[in-house]
Amino acid sequence: MKKYLWLIIIVLAVVVGLVIWKVSSGSAKSELEIFSWWTGGGEEEGLKALFTKFNEKYPKVDIINAAVAGGAGTNAKAVLKTRMLGGNPPDSFQVHAGMELTDSHVKADAMEPLTQKLKDWGVYDKFPAGVLDICSYNGEVYSIPVNVHRGNVVFYNKEVASELGIVSAPASFEEFLGMLKLASEKGYAALAIGDMNKWEAAHLFENIMIAKFGPENYNKLFKNEVSFADPAMAESFNALGMLIDYFNTDHSALTWQDAVKMVQEKKAFATVMGDWAEGYLKTLGMNPNEGFGWFAVPGTENAFTLISDTFGLPKKAKNRENALKWLEFISSVEAQDIFNPIKGSIPARTDADKSKYDTYLQWSMNDFSALGICPSIAHGSAAPEAFSTKLQDIVNKFIAERNTENAVNEMIALAKETGYKAD
Amino acid sequence: MAVQKKKSLVGFAIVLPSIVLAAVFIYYFIFWTLKVSFSNWDSFSALMKGEYTFVGFSNYIKLFSDWRFQKDLWNTLFFTLFFILGCISLGILLASLIDKGLKGSKIFQNIYLFPMALSFVVTGTVWRWIFAPGTVRDPAGINLLMSKIGLGALQWGWFTSKDSLGNFNFALIPVIIAAVWQMSGYVMAMYLAGLRGISEDIIEAARVDGATSNRIFWKIKMPLLQPITLSAMIILGHVSLKIFDLIYSMTGSGINNVTDMPSIYMYELTFRSNRYASGSAVSIIMLIMVAVIIVPYLYSSFRKGHDI
Numbered sequence: 001m002k003k004y005l006w007l008i009i010i011v012l013a014v015v016v017g018l019v020i021w022k023v024s025s026g027s028a029k030s031e032l033e034i035f036s037w038w039t040g041g042g043e044e045e046g047l048k049a050l051f052t053k054f055n056e057k058y059p060k061v062d063i064i065n066a067a068v069a070g071g072a073g074t075n076a077k078a079v080l081k082t083r084m085l086g087g088n089p090p091d092s093f094q095v096h097a098g099m100e101l102t103d104s105h106v107k108a109d110a111m112e113p114l115t116q117k118l119k120d121w122g123v124y125d126k127f128p129a130g131v132l133d134i135c136s137y138n139g140e141v142y143s144i145p146v147n148v149h150r151g152n153v154v155f156y157n158k159e160v161a162s163e164l165g166i167v168s169a170p171a172s173f174e175e176f177l178g179m180l181k182l183a184s185e186k187g188y189a190a191l192a193i194g195d196m197n198k199w200e201a202a203h204l205f206e207n208i209m210i211a212k213f214g215p216e217n218y219n220k221l222f223k224n225e226v227s228f229a230d231p232a233m234a235e236s237f238n239a240l241g242m243l244i245d246y247f248n249t250d251h252s253a254l255t256w257q258d259a260v261k262m263v264q265e266k267k268a269f270a271t272v273m274g275d276w277a278e279g280y281l282k283t284l285g286m287n288p289n290e291g292f293g294w295f296a297v298p299g300t301e302n303a304f305t306l307i308s309d310t311f312g313l314p315k316k317a318k319n320r321e322n323a324l325k326w327l328e329f330i331s332s333v334e335a336q337d338i339f340n341p342i343k344g345s346i347p348a349r350t351d352a353d354k355s356k357y358d359t360y361l362q363w364s365m366n367d368f369s370a371l372g373i374c375p376s377i378a379h380g381s382a383a384p385e386a387f388s389t390k391l392q393d394i395v396n397k398f399i400a401e402r403n404t405e406n407a408v409n410e411m412i413a414l415a416k417e418t419g420y421k422a423d
Numbered sequence: 424m425a426v427q428k429k430k431s432l433v434g435f436a437i438v439l440p441s442i443v444l445a446a447v448f449i450y451y452f453i454f455w456t457l458k459v460s461f462s463n464w465d466s467f468s469a470l471m472k473g474e475y476t477f478v479g480f481s482n483y484i485k486l487f488s489d490w491r492f493q494k495d496l497w498n499t500l501f502f503t504l505f506f507i508l509g510c511i512s513l514g515i516l517l518a519s520l521i522d523k524g525l526k527g528s529k530i531f532q533n534i535y536l537f538p539m540a541l542s543f544v545v546t547g548t549v550w551r552w553i554f555a556p557g558t559v560r561d562p563a564g565i566n567l568l569m570s571k572i573g574l575g576a577l578q579w580g581w582f583t584s585k586d587s588l589g590n591f592n593f594a595l596i597p598v599i600i601a602a603v604w605q606m607s608g609y610v611m612a613m614y615l616a617g618l619r620g621i622s623e624d625i626i627e628a629a630r631v632d633g634a635t636s637n638r639i640f641w642k643i644k645m646p647l648l649q650p651i652t653l654s655a656m657i658i659l660g661h662v663s664l665k666i667f668d669l670i671y672s673m674t675g676s677g678i679n680n681v682t683d684m685p686s687i688y689m690y691e692l693t694f695r696s697n698r699y700a701s702g703s704a705v706s707i708i709m710l711i712m713v714a715v716i717i718v719p720y721l722y723s724s725f726r727k728g729h730d731i
Contacts, residue, residue: 078694081467104697108471189558196675250563252583252678253555267561386466386696393491393680400585400679 031062032322034311035083035090037076039069042279046342053338054329061322066090072197084110089314091323097145097308098134098381105314106137112313113140117324123331126349130373134381135310143310144331145348147340149274150364151305151376152207152297155281156270157263160188161293164269169295173211173239176298180246183269190246192268194254195399198392202378204272205240205395211299212236215372218303221420222375222382228415228422229408237404244399260284263292272297274307274379278360279344288360296367304371307379308348387418453710460703467697482704492705495685497590499712502599502684503663509603510659511652514610519640521611522618532615535608543605547672550601554581554673582674582682594674594681602669606662610655617651618644653720660716665709685709 038047044067051063068076076094083089084105095101105111118124118141124132127145135143154176161167164183170176180190195201210218212232220226248254248268260277262268264284271277278288286292296303311330317323329335336347341356350369354362375381377388391414398407415422460483463469463476486492517535521528538546556579557563562570566578580586586593621644629639645652667686676683676691685705693702 074694081697085471104467105471107468110471187560189560195678198676249558249580250556250583253551253581253674267558384466384697386698389691389696396676397490397679 030060030319030322031064032092032319032326033064033066033090034326035066035068035076035080035093037068037070037073037094039067041283042343046339049338049342050330050335053335054326057329058322058325061325084108084314087316089316091317091319092311092313092326094309095143095312096380097131097143097306097310098375099384100380101135101143101310101312102137103384105312106142110315111142112315113142114144114313114327115139115141117327118144118331121328121331123349126331126333126351128348128350128369128373131306131308131348134306134308134373134375143312144327145308145310146330146336147309147343147345148348148368149276149307149345150367151203151274151307151379152210152272152300152303153275153277153294153364154270154272154297155260155263155277155292155294157266157268158289158291158293160266160269170298173298177242177246180243180269184246189248189262189268190270191243191248192259192262192271193247193251194256194259195251195396196253196255198396199378199388200256200259200273201395201399202388202392203274203376204243205236205391206377206382207272207297207300207305208239208243209233209236210303210305210374211297212239215300215303215374218374219372224419224421226421228420229412233411234404234408237398237407240395240398241402241404244402247399274305275360275364276344282344282358288358294360294363302371304367304373305376306373306381307376308381383420384418387414390414456703456706459699460707462700464700465698467699470697470699478700482700483708486701486704486708491680491683491688492685494590494680495683495688498592498595498680498682499664499684501591502595502602502666503660505595505599506602506606506663507656507659509599510607510610511655513603513607514614514655517607517611518614518618521615532611535611537608538605539609541605543666543669544672546601546605547669547674550597550604551582551673554597554601556580556583583678585678585681587681592677592681594677598670598673598682601673602663602666605669606659610659613651613655614648617648621647657716657720661713664712664716 034047034051036047038044047065047067051065055061055063068079070076073094077100080090080093080095081104089110095105101111115124115136131145131148132141135141135145156166160183164179164186166179166182170179183190193200193204209232212235213221213226213230217226217230217232221228248259248262251259254262256271256273256277257280259268259271260273260280261284263271264281264286278294281292282288288294295301311327313320313323313327330339331349333347333349333352336349337352337356340347340352340361344361346352346357346361346365346368350365352365354365357365377383377391380388383391391411394407394410394414397410398404412422458475461477461479463478465482517531521532521535553564555564556566559578562578565581569575569577580594582594582597584592584594625643625647626639629643634642665686666684667690670682670684670687671690674682676687686709689702689705689709692698692705696702
């Protein structure tokens with residue numbers, strides 16, 4: 001018995017010693033903890049490339065990569081909230097532009113405004129006003145966008161298109177429906193959708209909403225200037241109803257990757273997805289403009305549905321100075337041009353070097369600086385997360401039941417509950 | 424006497440840490456969840472500010488008028504019912520076959536028990552591949568098998584099906600099959616232990632009295648196996664009421680929530696929508712459902728003074 005006691009005491013002593021050593025050595029160095037859910041593929045590589053460049057500039061700063069894998073960010077967001085609640089936030093963290101940050105952390109008074117910093121660094125006017133507007137709350141910018149994805153894109157298989165005799169992008173929603181009809185008559189699954197995780201259908205629906213409301217009125221929905229009871233709401237559901245006929249029948253068993261794969265394998269004509277699908281098509285071995293083509297979702301040619309990753313500064317950040325260095329670094333053209341070609345997204349700044357991007361991304365960059373920017377609901381930018389999850393439920397139910405009246409009523413109830421205009 | 428007292432003090436000291444841990448991490452957290460479910464903490468900023476406003480049962484009332492939650496309750500009911508029925512009948516069947524002691528029955532006993540060793544996530548993923556319907560032109564999984572063996576007419580949407588009979592969604596059938604596949608081996612092992620525990624004398628006596636084997640099974644074996652049936656029902660019942668991982672990895676909520684369960688709704692409310700109060704309310708309702716099954720069992724086994 002005595003022998004064991006000694007053993008336990010020794011083990012305890014070692015553990016305590018290690019902890020003390022870790023704590024004391026930790027405080028001596030200059031650290032920077034960056035939190036994200038970039039753990040795979042091009043995202044992780046891009047983040048590592050950013051870290052390398054940052055360390056070239058500030059060799060004394062030790063970067064801690066606090067990335068949390070899984071659930072497309074859901075797990076990371078839950079961990080982040082726990083840390084914010086416990087008063088132990090990372091120095092800077094990844095968050096989708098807009099309400100995902102505002103509704104959770106800015107309204108809780110946990111974030112520092114960055115407007116003045118952006119002006120001091122001379123980059124305030126380098127971002128499109130529409131993007132900074134989405135990142136703002138009560139006139140102050142709270143996070144700095146690093147990358148931009150476009151949500152309203154139709155990707156299609158060029159071989160299938162030429163077989164169907166389609167040579168140019170449809171000029172209207174009706175023409176698009178005609179194309180889908182043609183494709184399904186030839187035996188193709190016309191519009192590949194994989195909405196097992198539900199957000200994919202909401203993603204499609206928000207683009208239809210932008211088409212039916214128009215980009216300006218769509219944005220005004222979330223500023224309480226346009227009502228959710230507007231006739232355009234019912235029109236949006238009716239339009240979605242017309243598209244359902246052309247879905248692959250097993251859509252609720254698939255994910256968005258499966259849907260993109262159907263396009264690649266010539267089983268389907270087209271799919272509606274954000275442009276991370278472009279990166280996926282490239283990994284599947286297709287080239288932009290050769291294997292696959294694209295156009296904006298019909299009716300949204302004058303809009304850019306924005307999904308953007310941003311970084312903010314929590315008030316309780318332990319290494320505030322380093323966090324500011326990081327934020328200044330990622331807002332530079334240099335950093336944005338390092339990260340985005342690797343991740344397969346476009347920079348949030350309009351003065352980036354276009355030659356570093358492929359033909360698709362160049363098309364997207366041109367539109368980004370020219371068109372009206374609409375925040376995505378499905379990806380947490382336009383509305384609080386509770387709104388987005390409920391919208392997914394409503395769309396999911398609509399796809400099964402196709403009852404426009406019910407769906408519109410539920411949207412109105414949801415808008416009222418969230419405090420949006422609905423009369 | 425003094426030695427005895429010292430001994431019991433030492434014993435108490437040894438279990439004290441686990442009592443404290445259980446008190447904090449189980450019972451205090453249950454209490455905390457209950458408290459949150461009566462609060463207005465339906466957004467992260469409300470939680471962060473920490474101002475507790477008591478709202479009574481309004482979160483519960485909202486839940487019960489929510490079509491998705493109503494659907495979840497029906498799904499849980501039917502899933503639990505068919506899951507328990509399936510596992511128990513298959514378990515008894517397999518156990519009586521193996522109990523006959525035919526050649527190779529040891530091997531089959533192990534084969535039937537193997538699925539137990541898998542996690543529900545693995546089961547869910549594999550059965551998702553099997554039951555993913557594909558399209559008519561390009562069937563997948565079981566539908567592909569059917570079209571290959573000339574039963575193409577039997578192709579079906581499986582868990583993507585929207586058909587239902589009353590409140591029972593047919594999409595639950597593939598999920599029930601997967602769950603029964605996983606758990607019936609375990610039930611078989613329980614029954615096998617029970618069957619082996621029945622004294623040969625009783626069976627012999629019945630046989631001498633001229634009872635058919637059918638009669639022996641229903642009138643002698645089944646009554647003697649009753650405690651095992653009860654245990655199996657309780658174990659299966661609490662697995663199925665809390666089921667999350669199997670559904671989440673196999674089908675998700677499904678089209679129009681045909682395979683949705685309270686646990687999935689709870690997860691989405693709490694971690695996707697930041698509606699902590701509503702999520703807690705779902706957890707409490709789930710706790711009550713499980714308690715309804717387990718508490719009478721614990722009560723009766725305490726009163727009898729022996730455990731099953």
